[in-house]
Amino acid sequence: MWLASFRSLLCKCFIPRWLGLCRLIKTTLIPLERRMLLAMLLNLVLASFVFLSFIRDGSAGITSSFIRSEWPAVDIPLDHEAFAVPKGYNAPQQVHITQGDYDGKAVIISWVTTEEPGHSHIQYGTSENKFQTSEEGTVTNYTFHKYKSGYIHHCLIEGLEYETKYYYRIGSGDSSREFWFKTPPKVDPDSPYKFGIIGDLGQTFNSLSTLEHYIQSGAQTVLFVGDLSYADRYQYNDVGLRWDTWGRFVERSTAYHPWLWSAGNHEIDYMPYMGEVVPFKNYLYRYTTPYLASNSSSPLWYAVRRASAHIIVLSSYSPFVKYTPQYMWLKEELKRVEREKTPWLIVLMHVPLYNSNGAHYMEGESMRSVFESWFIEYKVDVIFAGHVHAYERSAVTGIHYLTNQHLFT
Amino acid sequence: MWLASFRSLLCKCFIPRWLGLCRLIKTTLIPLERRMLLAMLLNLVLASFVFLSFIRDGSAGITSSFIRSEWPAVDIPLDHEAFAVPKGYNAPQQVHITQGDYDGKAVIISWVTTEEPGHSHIQYGTSENKFQTSEEGTVTNYTFHKYKSGYIHHCLIEGLEYETKYYYRIGSGDSSREFWFKTPPKVDPDSPYKFGIIGDLGQTFNSLSTLEHYIQSGAQTVLFVGDLSYADRYQYNDVGLRWDTWGRFVERSTAYHPWLWSAGNHEIDYMPYMGEVVPFKNYLYRYTTPYLASNSSSPLWYAVRRASAHIIVLSSYSPFVKYTPQYMWLKEELKRVEREKTPWLIVLMHVPLYNSNGAHYMEGESMRSVFESWFIEYKVDVIFAGHVHAYERSAVTGIHYLTNQHLFT
Numbered sequence: 001m002w003l004a005s006f007r008s009l010l011c012k013c014f015i016p017r018w019l020g021l022c023r024l025i026k027t028t029l030i031p032l033e034r035r036m037l038l039a040m041l042l043n044l045v046l047a048s049f050v051f052l053s054f055i056r057d058g059s060a061g062i063t064s065s066f067i068r069s070e071w072p073a074v075d076i077p078l079d080h081e082a083f084a085v086p087k088g089y090n091a092p093q094q095v096h097i098t099q100g101d102y103d104g105k106a107v108i109i110s111w112v113t114t115e116e117p118g119h120s121h122i123q124y125g126t127s128e129n130k131f132q133t134s135e136e137g138t139v140t141n142y143t144f145h146k147y148k149s150g151y152i153h154h155c156l157i158e159g160l161e162y163e164t165k166y167y168y169r170i171g172s173g174d175s176s177r178e179f180w181f182k183t184p185p186k187v188d189p190d191s192p193y194k195f196g197i198i199g200d201l202g203q204t205f206n207s208l209s210t211l212e213h214y215i216q217s218g219a220q221t222v223l224f225v226g227d228l229s230y231a232d233r234y235q236y237n238d239v240g241l242r243w244d245t246w247g248r249f250v251e252r253s254t255a256y257h258p259w260l261w262s263a264g265n266h267e268i269d270y271m272p273y274m275g276e277v278v279p280f281k282n283y284l285y286r287y288t289t290p291y292l293a294s295n296s297s298s299p300l301w302y303a304v305r306r307a308s309a310h311i312i313v314l315s316s317y318s319p320f321v322k323y324t325p326q327y328m329w330l331k332e333e334l335k336r337v338e339r340e341k342t343p344w345l346i347v348l349m350h351v352p353l354y355n356s357n358g359a360h361y362m363e364g365e366s367m368r369s370v371f372e373s374w375f376i377e378y379k380v381d382v383i384f385a386g387h388v389h390a391y392e393r394s395a396v397t398g399i400h401y402l403t404n405q406h407l408f409t
Numbered sequence: 410m411w412l413a414s415f416r417s418l419l420c421k422c423f424i425p426r427w428l429g430l431c432r433l434i435k436t437t438l439i440p441l442e443r444r445m446l447l448a449m450l451l452n453l454v455l456a457s458f459v460f461l462s463f464i465r466d467g468s469a470g471i472t473s474s475f476i477r478s479e480w481p482a483v484d485i486p487l488d489h490e491a492f493a494v495p496k497g498y499n500a501p502q503q504v505h506i507t508q509g510d511y512d513g514k515a516v517i518i519s520w521v522t523t524e525e526p527g528h529s530h531i532q533y534g535t536s537e538n539k540f541q542t543s544e545e546g547t548v549t550n551y552t553f554h555k556y557k558s559g560y561i562h563h564c565l566i567e568g569l570e571y572e573t574k575y576y577y578r579i580g581s582g583d584s585s586r587e588f589w590f591k592t593p594p595k596v597d598p599d600s601p602y603k604f605g606i607i608g609d610l611g612q613t614f615n616s617l618s619t620l621e622h623y624i625q626s627g628a629q630t631v632l633f634v635g636d637l638s639y640a641d642r643y644q645y646n647d648v649g650l651r652w653d654t655w656g657r658f659v660e661r662s663t664a665y666h667p668w669l670w671s672a673g674n675h676e677i678d679y680m681p682y683m684g685e686v687v688p689f690k691n692y693l694y695r696y697t698t699p700y701l702a703s704n705s706s707s708p709l710w711y712a713v714r715r716a717s718a719h720i721i722v723l724s725s726y727s728p729f730v731k732y733t734p735q736y737m738w739l740k741e742e743l744k745r746v747e748r749e750k751t752p753w754l755i756v757l758m759h760v761p762l763y764n765s766n767g768a769h770y771m772e773g774e775s776m777r778s779v780f781e782s783w784f785i786e787y788k789v790d791v792i793f794a795g796h797v798h799a800y801e802r803s804a805v806t807g808i809h810y811l812t813n814q815h816l817f818t
Contacts, residue, residue, distance in 0.1 A: 265731075265732040268732055268733065268734075270706070270732075270733070270734045270737060272704065272706065272737075277706035277734060278706075279728070279733070279734060295681065297679070297681065297686035297687075316730065317728050317730065317732065317733050318728055319688070319726050319727055319728055320775075321725065321726065321760070321772065321775050321776075322674075322769075322772055323674040323677055323679075323726060324677065324679070324688070324726050325677075325679045325686060325688060328679060328681075351730070360731075362778065363730065363731055365774075365775075365778035365779075366729075366730050366774075366775035366776070366778050366779055367730075367775070369771065369774035369775050369778065370774075370775055
């Protein structure tokens with residue numbers, strides 16, 4: 001019953017940087033009874049959403065016909081129009097939004113001003129050019145070695161209506177800019193919704209192709225599985241600069257669609273040679289999450305509910321073993337899942353628990369040994385991960401598990 | 410050759426809180442050539458120090474005859490003399506010292522004043538009652554929920570002579586207090602030294618017995634494998650208070666002998682119900698380590714060299730998977746080991762990699778999957794861990810390993 005209501009969940013797996021590979025999986029309907037029967041018979045729990053769709057079709061599922069061209073994985077040059085700075089003195093740039101509460105009635109809007117702090121004021125409303133309401137946010141900035149960031153604004157807008165298009169304006173005078181977003185339907189098993197999934201995006205020409213394909217896909221929110229800008233491929237001043245270019249690069253989507261962030265290894269930015277050793281410094285100043293709404297103590301792990309999905313975001317590079325805050329939080333969050341409201345239980349993380357690829361082989365073992373039994377116990381439908389730039393699906397069968405090349409015990 | 414020089418390394422394994430068990434292992438001499446031959450033949454690498462001594466003796470080694478009485482594991486009451494506050498206005502209390510540099514020519518002295526900050530001045534010298542030199546430290550304090558800590562002083566004393574007894578005085582006027590410490594011999598394969606090993610100490614009557622036994626043992630420095638005060642068994646104001654009582658409790662040793670700290674789960678103090686969610690807050694304010702001297706970016710993981718030992722301290726509850734700061738640091742630190750200077754390579758951590766006990770079973774899997782291969786590659790002699798309140802020795806044989814009850818693959 002509840003599965004039928006999630007009729008157009010769209011799972012897009014972009015693995016853009018190296019392989020130039022882009023796949024689209026669209027679920028087809030499987031009646032709950034049949035699905036449960038299959039699940040019982042085959043003891044398939046984890047990733048059952050993906051895997052069971054294959055069983056019905058007797059093939060690898062309905063996948064996208066889109067195969068991205070394999071451009072050289074080189075970063076787009078700084079003067080490319082993809083990184084264009086918006087016109088006007090102190091104009092807001094790097095605009096991005098994310099869900100602002102537990103259930104989808106709030107949005108956090110973030111942006112950067114470069115000449116001066118300016119104000120953190122947002123005007124918004126449900127009609128274009130008519131902004132009935134306003135909200136005040138906060139502004140901060142930071143240094144990274146000798147790089148000085150712009151002024152980073154975050155503003156929480158709460159109490160929104162479900163399934164409503166809102167227009168918003170930020171910045172001052174001639175430099176102000178206008179965008180829009182759409183709130184999701186209420187948290188309900190019968191609320192249809194389309195998610196796109198992107199990870200390991202970077203800022204190459206392949207990244208641009210991936211981003212444009214997502215925009216055209218009709219998906220409504222991005223589940224981002226870590227590795228945003230790859231700015232850590234640069235040194236000194238260029239690290240911060242490449243975080244800035246990435247923010248401008250993805251704005252074409254992030255200013256309109258919420259991206260639900262999770263952090264990858266390229267967010268750590270541990271660079272002792274330049275005196276920068278605090279993990280996630282660039283990332284945490286720029287990208288925020290509604291972690292307090294799910295009683296988390298860190299923006300790096302949290303949960304939201306959106307339409308018929310309960311989405312749990314984990315941090316592969318924060319402590320997660322028994323007794324750590326992330327472990328203690330997840331233990332409680334899993335108890336809060338209400339399957340009758342959110343039949344889909346989705347987990348995002350950067351490092352996959354299972355991976356038969358040579359790259360990053362066995363890197364998910366640490367987290368697997370801690371959380372796998374919970375994911376099975378709570379019948380997580382699907383885990384989306386990035387990190388390995390290759391497409392792979394795995395299904396758990398009891399405490400043994402299979403990937404497409406190896407059998408582990 | 411180098412092994413002979415380490416003739417009186419004393420390994421004391423205290424597992425005090427629950428089992429009332431205290432064991433003493435004294436190494437006996439094995440010529441290097443024979444030891445290497447045995448190592449090659451048997452492919453025993455990890456924990457070879459302990460295990461090979463068994464081979465020579467054909468038994469479980471020379472262990473202590475001391476078996477601690479099993480008192481009830483209840484905390485000592487607050488008004489017990491073990492927690493006595495030193496006399497005098499603002500008298501320094503909770504005095505503890507630790508190594509202050511990489512090679513043992515520096516000491517960090519820490520203490521707490523309660524009425525007012527006072528000064529962070531230390532007078533010291535090589536003759537009793539004659540303090541030729543002085544050094545100025547720092548003072549800080551913090552809150553934990555509504556608990557306000559005393560004024561915590563840390564002072565680094567550098568440029569000491571090896572194998573020398575120093576006397577030091579802290580505090581003011583009639584409230585000043587005097588202690589002493591002995592510096593280790595120079596870093597050299599022929600420098601004999603005795604280490605004691607304590608973990609999971611707490612503040613019960615068993616803890617007191619353990620502490621007194623260590624003091625009588627003739628060991629010179631404590632390798633502490635995590636879980637200091639167990640103050641997290643308390644709530645609200647009492648958490649901070651039990652950190653204070655523990656500091657006074659162990660002062661009888663820590664003011665005179667360096668304790669090399671590692672953190673356990675009872676240092677995390679993650680207590681969201683009272684609004685305290687920053688891991689290790691109480692611990693990090695009170696107990697410091699010479700982490701900068703080994704290029705670490707956190708007091709929670711670091712290394713020191715002392716006599717003929719290179720000691721690496723790891724943090725079981727900080728990020729350690731690939732790409733994290735602890736991982737990156739350890740990778741470099743292992744390359745810095747000079748076996749010709751420090752033939753003993755010792756690793757401390759709280760959670761054991763191997764454990765056949767029901768309590769905390771498999772909790773070391775996460776770190777094992779990341780670091781075990783390095784420990785084998787770099788021929789770590791022995792890993793000391795706490796956490797499980799039971800005595801156990803394990804030996805690695807290739808990539809299979811044995812504990813005393815199970816065989817894992």
